[in-house]
Amino acid sequence: MSIGTSPPRRDGLEKLSGRALYADDFRPDGLLYGATVRSDRAHAKILSIERDPAFDWSDVTVVTAKDLPGPNIVTLMTDDQPILADGITRHVTEPIALVAAPTRERALAAANAVKITYEDLPSLFDPLLAEGHDVRIYGDDNVFKRLHIQHGVRTDTTSHLIRGRYRTGLQEQLYIEPQSMIASPRADGGFTVRGSMQCPYYVDRAVKRMLGHDRLNVVQAVTGGGFGGKEEYPSMLACHVVLLAQATGRPVKITYGRGEDLRATTKRHPAIIDLATLVSPEGELLELHARLWMDGGAYHTLSTVVLSRAILHVGGPYRCPFFDLEGTVVATNTPPNGAFRGFGAPQAQWAMERHMDRIARELGIDPLELRWRNLYREGDVTATGQALQDPGAFAVLRAAEAAAAAPVVRKTVRPGVENAELREGRGIAMAWHGCGFTGNGEAKIRGKVALEVRGSEVAVLSSSTDIGQGTETIFPMIVADTLGISMDRVFNTEHDTGIVPDSGPTVASRTAMVVGGTCEKAAQQLLGRLRKEHGEGDFDSLLQRWRAADRGLLRVEETYEVDASVVWDPETYQGDAYPTFGWSCVIVDLRVDVDTGEVIYDRVVTATDVGKALSPVLAEGQIEGGTLQALGWATAEEVVLDARGCMRNDRLTNYIIPTALDAPEFVTALVEIPFAGGPFGAKGIGEIPMDAPAAAVAQAIERAVGARLDSLPMTPERVLAAMEIR
Amino acid sequence: MSAPVTALFRPRTLNDALKMRAEQPGATVMAGGTDVMVYIESGTLKPTAILDLWGCSGLRWQQSITGGQFHGAGLTCTDVLRSGQSHPLLEAAAATVGAVQIQNRATLGGNICNASPAGDTLPVWLALKAEFEVASVRGRRRIPAASFWQGYKKIDLRPDELFLGILIPPLFGHTHFRKVGTRLAQSISKVVFAGRYNPGVDACLAFGAVGPTPMRCLKAETALVAGAAVDDVVQLVREEIAPIDDIRSTAVYRRQVAGNIVRRWLTSL
Ligand SMILES: Cc1cc2nc3c(=O)[nH]c(=O)nc-3n(C[C@H](O)[C@H](O)[C@H](O)COP(=O)(O)OP(=O)(O)OC[C@H]3O[C@@H](n4cnc5c(N)ncnc54)[C@H](O)[C@@H]3O)c2cc1C
Numbered sequence: 001m002s003i004g005t006s007p008p009r010r011d012g013l014e015k016l017s018g019r020a021l022y023a024d025d026f027r028p029d030g031l032l033y034g035a036t037v038r039s040d041r042a043h044a045k046i047l048s049i050e051r052d053p054a055f056d057w058s059d060v061t062v063v064t065a066k067d068l069p070g071p072n073i074v075t076l077m078t079d080d081q082p083i084l085a086d087g088i089t090r091h092v093t094e095p096i097a098l099v100a101a102p103t104r105e106r107a108l109a110a111a112n113a114v115k116i117t118y119e120d121l122p123s124l125f126d127p128l129l130a131e132g133h134d135v136r137i138y139g140d141d142n143v144f145k146r147l148h149i150q151h152g153v154r155t156d157t158t159s160h161l162i163r164g165r166y167r168t169g170l171q172e173q174l175y176i177e178p179q180s181m182i183a184s185p186r187a188d189g190g191f192t193v194r195g196s197m198q199c200p201y202y203v204d205r206a207v208k209r210m211l212g213h214d215r216l217n218v219v220q221a222v223t224g225g226g227f228g229g230k231e232e233y234p235s236m237l238a239c240h241v242v243l244l245a246q247a248t249g250r251p252v253k254i255t256y257g258r259g260e261d262l263r264a265t266t267k268r269h270p271a272i273i274d275l276a277t278l279v280s281p282e283g284e285l286l287e288l289h290a291r292l293w294m295d296g297g298a299y300h301t302l303s304t305v306v307l308s309r310a311i312l313h314v315g316g317p318y319r320c321p322f323f324d325l326e327g328t329v330v331a332t333n334t335p336p337n338g339a340f341r342g343f344g345a346p347q348a349q350w351a352m353e354r355h356m357d358r359i360a361r362e363l364g365i366d367p368l369e370l371r372w373r374n375l376y377r378e379g380d381v382t383a384t385g386q387a388l389q390d391p392g393a394f395a396v397l398r399a400a401e402a403a404a405a406a407p408v409v410r411k412t413v414r415p416g417v418e419n420a421e422l423r424e425g426r427g428i429a430m431a432w433h434g435c436g437f438t439g440n441g442e443a444k445i446r447g448k449v450a451l452e453v454r455g456s457e458v459a460v461l462s463s464s465t466d467i468g469q470g471t472e473t474i475f476p477m478i479v480a481d482t483l484g485i486s487m488d489r490v491f492n493t494e495h496d497t498g499i500v501p502d503s504g505p506t507v508a509s510r511t512a513m514v515v516g517g518t519c520e521k522a523a524q525q526l527l528g529r530l531r532k533e534h535g536e537g538d539f540d541s542l543l544q545r546w547r548a549a550d551r552g553l554l555r556v557e558e559t560y561e562v563d564a565s566v567v568w569d570p571e572t573y574q575g576d577a578y579p580t581f582g583w584s585c586v587i588v589d590l591r592v593d594v595d596t597g598e599v600i601y602d603r604v605v606t607a608t609d610v611g612k613a614l615s616p617v618l619a620e621g622q623i624e625g626g627t628l629q630a631l632g633w634a635t636a637e638e639v640v641l642d643a644r645g646c647m648r649n650d651r652l653t654n655y656i657i658p659t660a661l662d663a664p665e666f667v668t669a670l671v672e673i674p675f676a677g678g679p680f681g682a683k684g685i686g687e688i689p690m691d692a693p694a695a696a697v698a699q700a701i702e703r704a705v706g707a708r709l710d711s712l713p714m715t716p717e718r719v720l721a722a723m724e725i726r
Numbered sequence: 727m728s729a730p731v732t733a734l735f736r737p738r739t740l741n742d743a744l745k746m747r748a749e750q751p752g753a754t755v756m757a758g759g760t761d762v763m764v765y766i767e768s769g770t771l772k773p774t775a776i777l778d779l780w781g782c783s784g785l786r787w788q789q790s791i792t793g794g795q796f797h798g799a800g801l802t803c804t805d806v807l808r809s810g811q812s813h814p815l816l817e818a819a820a821a822t823v824g825a826v827q828i829q830n831r832a833t834l835g836g837n838i839c840n841a842s843p844a845g846d847t848l849p850v851w852l853a854l855k856a857e858f859e860v861a862s863v864r865g866r867r868r869i870p871a872a873s874f875w876q877g878y879k880k881i882d883l884r885p886d887e888l889f890l891g892i893l894i895p896p897l898f899g900h901t902h903f904r905k906v907g908t909r910l911a912q913s914i915s916k917v918v919f920a921g922r923y924n925p926g927v928d929a930c931l932a933f934g935a936v937g938p939t940p941m942r943c944l945k946a947e948t949a950l951v952a953g954a955a956v957d958d959v960v961q962l963v964r965e966e967i968a969p970i971d972d973i974r975s976t977a978v979y980r981r982q983v984a985g986n987i988v989r990r991w992l993t994s995l
Contacts, residue, residue, distance in 0.1 A: 415903060419902075419991065419994045596987075654914075659911040662910050
């Protein structure tokens, strides 16, 4: 059995030794380099696109919207985002034209020599003013989506009304490898696209629609991180390189520089969340009213589903007899926001956890005690009317408390800080996270996995990519254990849409749980097929008999079928929002320097219900990495926009993410409450680490220095200002 | 993007270096390259010729000489940390520069000549009343650190001169170094402080990242030596520095933190 052990990652040695080939490492013969001409206006009519006559255009190809073979749409959820802006630009950095040239330097110089004239239009940046504003960005009223859920029975007992407003800002995914894509013309007049991506079939669909034909295959190159940033954005980039490859008849590559990547690509949706609760004198939640606004930026991308996950998580892991939840995501003239680990749930739960702290403060109840009193129990019903089975809220809280009982070893501070006054604070926060797609998402997708026996090995064919989280390792473990063979004999094939079936996108904490579960079923199907033909026996003896009978290729395909007992009404948002939930509790120990407002993270204890730790080391890696990303969101990461909505701190020196030295000691407890629908009981764990830490940090800062912060990020500047000392 | 570099000069000796510098005043001087390469990548510097001092012996040494301690311009932060012979203020500053990879290449001369107001060693030189030695084929000059940085990124170095090193005179008193950035490595200072205080004799309160050049707070120093209350010294510090709002922080924060650091240090003595 490999499940439950931690074999080395399949991709580890190649990556460590530098042999792994990322998209930018590919240099096919005749390669041209592409570059993107972008809008420098927030909202403007495009009057003309001209080539600077002083520039030598002899070896440069230029493409604009009028060269598109098909609809000018980046195919995703809503047909609003153009592949290249045509006549109007709705955000700074929007692509307007593309160039291809023999070297990267020539391409960048050529992009600079394309001159655009604009007529500025009034622009809109405040999401609270967007709805119905005179500046029209989307539809009649700039509202991408409004969602409203009401459930339960209103209270008639005496209670306290407690309200608060909470905010979160933009956050950049900051994958190590910037966006990169190559398109190569094929002999049949089609194209092969190879690049850095999470979702090959999103890219496949978008490019096929643009081309108007199906002569296309999309291959994932080794991908240096995604965090949602390579969920939908690569579709646009793939359309760009294919356009250039079509125009030139040559392979074309575009790799963004870090600055361009930071300025132009999607970020986490900023949110403003008003919560009002009715609470009994003992601190029991009686009613929760939420009004949530999200800033979607200039185009829809995935905003609707980000909003729905936000609304579905806004109550946190707490029972409440009455929910009235409304969310709105609107258009503004900033670059579009999109998928990012957690997908709306971290913003929503930041608000609820801070609100729980506010309730505790106002009622004079200990924040931890308040949580104990309100956590979901068996059979409790959520805002969508879903009755919870085996909720892990108490289990993770107990596990975290137990782990946090050990004394904190404080970090040694660096020179100059020895005489500082560092005040200690501990904070606790909790979260839940729906695993897999919301509602009927899986039923719509019906993700597929195929297994093929090749010699003595078994190939796993899926479109679920490894973006650092371990798919290349986990799928072979699941299949090998189900077949009863060594995992050395099982491997994932390249994720090439010409070969692999569509398993759905690599998102939503669904890959191990949903697609991994499909891998398990596929392996069972494979065994079943052999047993039907050849009777009992282990995999190898059955395989021998199959071979002896000269039965040819042994291949099975399995489709994920949603359990019939799962009910979801997308109109009313009532029913089973998720097949299951993960649960987490985070206890942060930190110190605040009272002279500077800087936070030193000493220790972070997490307890996470993972269902089953398929590979404990990979599970811990996901949780610790995600937690550090959440600490960055909490106190360091701030996107500074200029008056046009363009990111000013577009370098790694001034967009501050935590380094290894900033990381705390992690104590990572894995709680295993199995989910019957997941492989070996596993639940999704990719996103939940992002949910609770920021609120635990806020509570710890409040304990340490009395600074109450309800907006993210809590930079040293804001902490110091909120301390109001000296 | 960079224009092609057509000439690379790699002197092995100081004499060759000075000769090449005289013959190629347009060449970009590079020591560890940790600033130069960033400028090239971002397009703000487009050198056509480079004078690479990395392999030049005669710049990378440290010694006690008459009048104090001499540090060659080519010493890296790692050299300083390994030698254990440098002033604790300098060691503290060197330990906070970038992270290990950067410390292995970042030279003292590079930090000084790059003249970023946030350069972490710069207030140290002010606090230690260091003198800088520069030279050309025409001869050598010594310049007090306090007059070397003449304006934002403007230094007292002529086109044919190279920076040779730093002389630190023997000095007494309490010292303190503090860097404030948002994270613990790879962090450019929002405020950086180096202080030296010899009660009744002299004091030096030097800051970086709170004005166009690293600077001393002369009025606060005078008040301190004259026995003023800590709060008054802190007040003067806040008045004398000239911080701005920029992408890394705010003037309000810098002013407050600068004062807090000085207060914390003086009250802990
Ligand atoms: C990731 C990263 C992190 C960093 N972190 C910090 C930090 O925390 N704190 C900090 O202060 N700095 C930091 N820096 C900046 C840089 O590392 C330092 O300024 C370093 O000391 C520069 O030294 P160098 O030898 O690399 O200089 P170079 O880049 O080689 O040169 C810098 C400048 O000095 C000139 N120069 C160098 N030597 C001489 C000489 N002998 N005579 C005349 N002119 C000369 C060059 O012409 C150039 O203008 C960081 C840089 C990077 C890339």
